[in-house]
Amino acid sequence: MARIHAPGNAAPTDLALWRDARLATLTGSTPWGWTEHGALLVKGEHLVWAGEQTTVPDKLARHIATEHSVGGALITPGLVDCHTHLVYGGQRAREFELRLQGASYEAIALAGGGVRSTVAATRSSSDEALFASARQRALALMAEGVTTVEIKSGYGLTEHDERRCLSVARRLGTELPLEVRTTFLAAHVVPPEFESRADDYIDTLCGWLPALKAQGLVDAVDAFCERIAFTTAQTRRVFEAARAVGLPVKLHAEQLSDQSGAALAAGFGALSCDHLEHVSDDGIRAMRGAGTVAVLLPGAYYFLRETKLPPIAGLRDAGVPIALATDHNPGTSPTLSLLLMINMACTLFRLTPEEALRGATVNGARALGLHDRGMLAAGQRADFVIWDLEHPNEMGYWFGRNPCRRVVIGGRERTI
DSSP states (O other), X not given: OOOSOOOSSOOTTOEEEEEEEEEEOOOSSSGGGEEEEEEEEXXXXXXXXXXXXXXXXXXXXXXXXXXXXXXXXXXXXOEEEOOBOOOOSSOOHHXXXXXXXXXXHHHXXXXXXXXXXXXXXXXXXXXXXXXXXXXXXXXHHHHTTEEXXXXXXXSOOSHHHHHHHHHHHHHHHHHSSSEEEEEEEEETSOXXXXXXXXXXXXXXXXXXXXXXXXXXXXXXXXXXXXXXXXXXXXXXXXXXXXXXXXXXXXXXXXXXXXXXXXXXXXXXXXXXXXXXXXXXXXXXXXXXXXXXXXXXXXXXXXXXXXXXXXXXXXXXXXXXXXXXXXXBBTTTBOOOOHHHXXXXXXXXXXXXXXXXXXXXXXXXXXXXXXXXXXXXXXTSBOOEEEESOSSGGGGGTOOSOOOEEEEEETXXXXXX
């Protein structure tokens, strides 16, 4: 780190200048929000200016206390992984093997595998074991420039175990230099003790929500609306419970079939609908009207060897924001690389490199209801990544390589 000037008693108004950078600000009307010879000014946790290095306003320049040259490296906003299931016990490599021998995801789930097998492993894991494994997964994401991550529950499926998983997720955000948003996903699958009593389970989990919200453990509510999970009527009841306690909703929608979940979620002003391989034109129109973000999960598409692509052209034409995420989970997307998801979104879904980067930054943030990050502009959080790259189109080009050089989160360079 080059320090040109760093006085020992910096006043609160003093600024940090990050200079000699190629900036992908993702602002304005130019591709990438590109600035060839750029700089950033940081005050505390926020950016106060971004632009051409030679045009730093004089009224700000006089308050620069510290300068950091990045030597012509690329700077982008910090990456946002807006859909993960990081907290769980065990793993499901055996199911991966079974699928390669011909078993379908649905058949494995109906035979007691799938999510239920992870539920059993999670319930039997101690809090410390859950934290230790989730911490290692979070560190892997952070090493590739992730500064904000969403973590869902959904592998406990009792009030006690859902609370444990949400608490572990909160602890990650406390003990690591990482912003964590938590999502209540008890409506993930019917647990064994409620076999053939899905409606009773929905009533039960809705009853957990007020206390979990009051304890500060939940930022949003999700559900899995699918033939092997919950109906639209059951999902509606979950959403009504979320609305009653003032929580926004999200939805695992139209992954394996069209259940009209996207339209339902949009009716509740959902932050996002995720997966969407089978979403209909009506679902897309509803999402557009509600401002709901489409979260695409190429890792699950790849790992399950799906063949039906999400309707990218339809989402584009409707102006629905497209986000990307790892969907890290032990059964259908055991990846810990958001950079690989950017590449897969380009190669498998034919997103442009700029669309993919926006999906992992500004649109990923919007999918979490966050408007203070994802771009490099005055007023935004000073979350940014310095890459060993010349242009942001390389982020969708390379794979199997980590070009992340340095990470700044909340105005401070991240160290572990």
